[in-house]
Amino acid sequence: MTPDASLRKLRAQAPLVHCITNYVAMNIAANVTLAAGASPAMIHAPEEVADFVPLAGALTINIGTLSAPWVAAMHRAAETAMAHGVPWVLDPVAHFATPYRASVAQALLAQRPAILRGNASEIMALAGGTGAGKGADSGDSVADAEASAIALARRAGSVVAITGPVDFVTDGGRHITLQGGAEIMPKVTALGCSLTALIGAYAAIAPAFEATAAALLHFAEAGERAARSCEGPGSFSAGFLDQLHNLQPEDLKAERLTWH
Amino acid sequence: MTPDASLRKLRAQAPLVHCITNYVAMNIAANVTLAAGASPAMIHAPEEVADFVPLAGALTINIGTLSAPWVAAMHRAAETAMAHGVPWVLDPVAHFATPYRASVAQALLAQRPAILRGNASEIMALAGGTGAGKGADSGDSVADAEASAIALARRAGSVVAITGPVDFVTDGGRHITLQGGAEIMPKVTALGCSLTALIGAYAAIAPAFEATAAALLHFAEAGERAARSCEGPGSFSAGFLDQLHNLQPEDLKAERLTWH
């Protein structure tokens, strides 16, 4: 499915996306997903995730602000997603920073997400390497992490996306890169987490690889347009949501994706 | 009390509103309430809600992102509100989506909120019907839900508000409708939850029915004005807070409310 067809389908179906994400990202991730055309739902209680996941078109799990009850809900949600054929996306935020976080990320990875998204440092560390990440920020370049992403995709059977100044997507066999977005984006908190939610939205209506490519393209295109008229990270955020909402399917040009 | 008199009183008193709301809504609901003229406080620990509720002019409870400790705090807060004569507002977000959520909503309803606010699907389901809601979004029209709202108002002894493209408010005897707001509003997350907080602010200084009408009018008027100059959901959000803050009492015209 081409990116423009994916966006057309996303807008037509407004799929329900179940997001378990962190407290910092919750509002902006919901706004990003909603502006793009989907219907986000943030639900995390162990008592109800297994009832909600089957209603959703996709599930996203982000480990940004962990705690024990949420970890239990994440595992139950991922298990339910697998059982019901609901595609799920993992975002292993800063998993290399503490042993607790690292063990949660590895345990979730073993539950076979359809898609894995992280920055270069996160992907390198998840593949077993050591990167230069600091907190939620990457200290490594996307190019440095490509081999890790491919290895990880093959081992986990997932589509893996590294996002940064250049995005790289692989399913272990096919690889694409996408140059774009805007320099100001890392100055707005939780945009990566929001991108994970948007990937979930597309995964509800398209195959994992195509869904990831379409989400990255939608995000990058909106980012570039918003950056043109912003005056800093605050006005960028507002303009970015406007652009995510106003972009039309024909604005997502497949030729911006470079195949390798 | 007329809407303009209510806003005048709200601004003069800046009432303290105790909000137990969801993680997605917490920041925007606080900003909406603060911009309008009240003083919101987000407090949810079972250890302290019973001490805080009596200090507040009103309490609002929203079940958007439930978990067991929060449910305990909600019940304790509602109980304290009843004991101290503090009016409280219930927002049963997507309660039809899971059994856990449904049981919490019914248990809270039994604690006799002064005001109940939901979208059409939420009100229909709470009254015992079945709607077409999906996640946090309504799949039903406000007109379809009017009979449910009236029945619910009579049974629960509450003012019931259904909000959507047309808002409907009833106390079981009197009914009003209000047409207004803006098409872009459902594209901003947690605005309904924020409206619940604003209803709480007005409930602190006016009787339940009048408070609800004034809050809906303030919200709709600000939404319309913000929509005129926005370019999408991001710029709308910023403009909406500006308008909530800048609106003057005389801008809330009682003749916009249609009595039935």
Next chain:
Amino acid sequence: MTPDASLRKLRAQAPLVHCITNYVAMNIAANVTLAAGASPAMIHAPEEVADFVPLAGALTINIGTLSAPWVAAMHRAAETAMAHGVPWVLDPVAHFATPYRASVAQALLAQRPAILRGNASEIMALAGGTGAGKGADSGDSVADAEASAIALARRAGSVVAITGPVDFVTDGGRHITLQGGAEIMPKVTALGCSLTALIGAYAAIAPAFEATAAALLHFAEAGERAARSCEGPGSFSAGFLDQLHNLQPEDLKAERLTWH
């Protein structure tokens, strides 16, 4: 270190700031810190705070939305900070409002924060006096609280900052005041909490007293500039983040600080 030198160092090092803050503030505090030039990380699980604190340049603890597991994490984080020489900042939000909140604030104060920031009512109550605070809002003037701040600074061995229309900073011996900011600022939720996070960012690269002064100056200057072109609290927020990001070291003029 002069304020301009502090900002230069902040931008050059982008220090990692570990923030344990409330749900309302989490997104805006991260955006403020990021826009200013630091790298915020919001981490609160008791299982990992002790592993993360030593990686950070500073820790900030804000008690806005308490619960028992978070209180445990706050104590563990503060203890780790002391053990590793990581400066930490305490923000005792509305601690006077409930016995639970008051006891947590006093227990944290006993763990010797390097810096303590609050509004006038919070500082007066922490020093043992009684103020006129309501919820998260101060009911007292900064001038009324100066003696409390000085006494508290001497007793606790902390730098104490009272913020409001005029800011006052003392280490018990030296005192400075700073007039500035904008009238609209109290109409935006969690700006005080965000200032605490920014003080943490500066505390990672400068001594406590100088760090506090630089953060207040950066905040006030950005607030004034943003207020000039805003139309209400919504557009102010966006413009404020823009200005925090765009301000240059030479814009932080030490002569705006009045020494007493």
